[in-house]
Amino acid sequence: MSVSVIIKWGGQEYSISSLSEEDTVMDLKQSIKTLTGVLPERQKLLGLKVKGKPAEDEVKLGSLKLKPNTKIMMMGTREESLEEVLAPPPENDDVVNDFDIEEEVIEVENREENLAKISRRVKDYKVEELNPPREGKRLLVLDVDYTLFDHKSCAETGQELMRPYLHEFLTSAYEDYDIVIWSATSMKWIDAKMKELGVTDNPNYKITFMLDSAAMITVHTPKRGVVEIRPFMKAHLNREKDKELYKLAQYLKEIAKLDDFTGLNHKHWERYLSKRQHH
Secondary structure (H helix, E strand, O other): OOEEEEEEEEOOEEEEEEEOOOEHHHHHHHHHHHOOOOHHHOOOEEOOOOOEEEOOOOOOHHHHOOOOEEEEEEEOOOOHHHHHHOOOOOOOOOOHHHHOOOOOOHHHHHHHHHHHHHHHHHHHHHOOOOOOOOOEEEEEEEEEEOOOOOOOOOOOOHHEEEOHHHHHHHHHHHHHHEEEEEEOOOOOHHHHHHHHHHOOOOOOOEEEEOOOHHHHHOEEEEEEEOOOOOOOOOOHHHOOOOOOHHHHHHHHOOOOHHOOOOHHHHHHHHHHHHHHOOO
């Protein structure tokens, strides 16, 4: 069954009818973000209650028994000023750090409700191509937070939080891969960060497109484990000694020679690399 609601915000009404009863309050918030630009963590939805309490993000819309075209008032503001965009993204406990997930992801990704969410995202999300994909190149999708950039530490400039070897890594990867930048934040933030780091218009490589939180779905997993690519944190302490991207560039070069990636377990990329280098 589909759920249709009307969101009242800033003197305007926004109609949302692309959700189902299996979707959650968080999915509704993501849809609202796409329409209004207000981030989910900034949205306060009045009147969405379960047993007299405001509905939590993981509550399914079906359990709220909403009548068709129920009007919901929203309070919330957009991040309009660039200072806010350049600050670390708001703390959000719902977004699981990718370094904290293990095998259970496989079970999660094939669950029917998640496949339905994905197909809806595919239909609704508009990818803005910055540079056309190149024939015969594979696609490399890179997360901004803790992979390319330490978004939690404080610094005078974004350059200080940039991971060492970033531009060398992207230049090397671009020879074999089309590059996509992804982050679980707003496009405005990603855009501002990539400009600040000199990634957007770098003469040595091109970015095919960027993806923001509207391209994501939320999932619930029973437990979390650890994946082994060290996150780049505490930039001020680790800037001198972090060589992860340098080594990762070599791994990407090695596997680019293969016709088929299905036999690879990227989790063991360091092991794969050291074997190849010792031959």
